[in-house]
Amino acid sequence: MAFTLPPLPYAYNALEPHIDEQTMKIHHDKHHQGYVDNLNKAIAGTDNENKTLEELLANAGKLPAGVRNNAGGHWNHSFFWEILSANGGAPSGSLADAIQSAFGSLDELKAKFNAAGASRFGSGWAWLIVKDGKLEVTSTPNQDNPLMDVAETKGTPIFGADVWEHAYYLKYQNKRGDYLSAIWNIINWKKVQENFDKAK
Ligand code: MN3
Numbered sequence: 001m002a003f004t005l006p007p008l009p010y011a012y013n014a015l016e017p018h019i020d021e022q023t024m025k026i027h028h029d030k031h032h033q034g035y036v037d038n039l040n041k042a043i044a045g046t047d048n049e050n051k052t053l054e055e056l057l058a059n060a061g062k063l064p065a066g067v068r069n070n071a072g073g074h075w076n077h078s079f080f081w082e083i084l085s086a087n088g089g090a091p092s093g094s095l096a097d098a099i100q101s102a103f104g105s106l107d108e109l110k111a112k113f114n115a116a117g118a119s120r121f122g123s124g125w126a127w128l129i130v131k132d133g134k135l136e137v138t139s140t141p142n143q144d145n146p147l148m149d150v151a152e153t154k155g156t157p158i159f160g161a162d163v164w165e166h167a168y169y170l171k172y173q174n175k176r177g178d179y180l181s182a183i184w185n186i187i188n189w190k191k192v193q194e195n196f197d198k199a200k
Helices: 021-043 053-058 065-082 093-103 106-119 176-186 189-199
Strands: 124-131 134-141 156-162
Touching (some): 021 065, 053 065, 093 106, 124 189
Antiparallel strands (some): 124 134, 124 156
16 A cells, blocks of 8 residues: 655645745655655565554664655654644643643743754754653654654654754754744644643
8 A cells, every 4th residue: 555645734835934835845745755755665565565654663673774764754744744733822731731740841841842853963853752651852863753663762752843954944044943943833732732642
C-alpha cells in the first residue's frame, strides 16, 4: 500500500506572518511530497511495503537509511501540519496542569523547548513528548522522532517543531531562535490536547 501526501489542513498563507506562504508551499508540496515519494520507492517490492508507518518507526534501527529517513519525514510532517493553526488559543485543563507540574509555567516550557530546538546541531526536530505519563522536552536529529526504537529519549510526541533550515530560512535566514519564538503564536492547542489525551 503506497503512502500519500495529506492535504494541508489550512491555506498556505494561513500562518502568516509567523510562517510565510512560500515556505509553507515549498515545505508541504515539495519537501513532504519528496519524503512520501522516496518512502514509496524505498519500500516497493520489499516486506516493508505491508507495514504501517508506525511499525516502520518502531523498527527504524533495523531499516535501510532510505526507509528510516523518509518514513520519519512523512510521519513528522503529517504531525507538524496538524499541530499548527492560525487560531491557536492557549493550553487549558489537564494539559495546562501537566505543563505547570512538569515545567512550572508555559514560559518555562517555551524556554526549554526553544533551547532544545536551537541547540540541535544541523537538521532535526524539537519535541514535547509524554514519557511515563509525564511531559518532557527532547530533540532528534535528521527525520528521526521519539517513536523510533533508535531515539535517545523515547515517548509519544504531542507537539513538535521542524528545525531544518527549509522550515524557516526564507523568512528567518540564520535566526532559528526567532522562528522558534514565533511558532508559539500558531500552536493548535486543541490538537495538542487531543494528542496529550491519547498519549496518557
Ligand atoms: Mn521539514
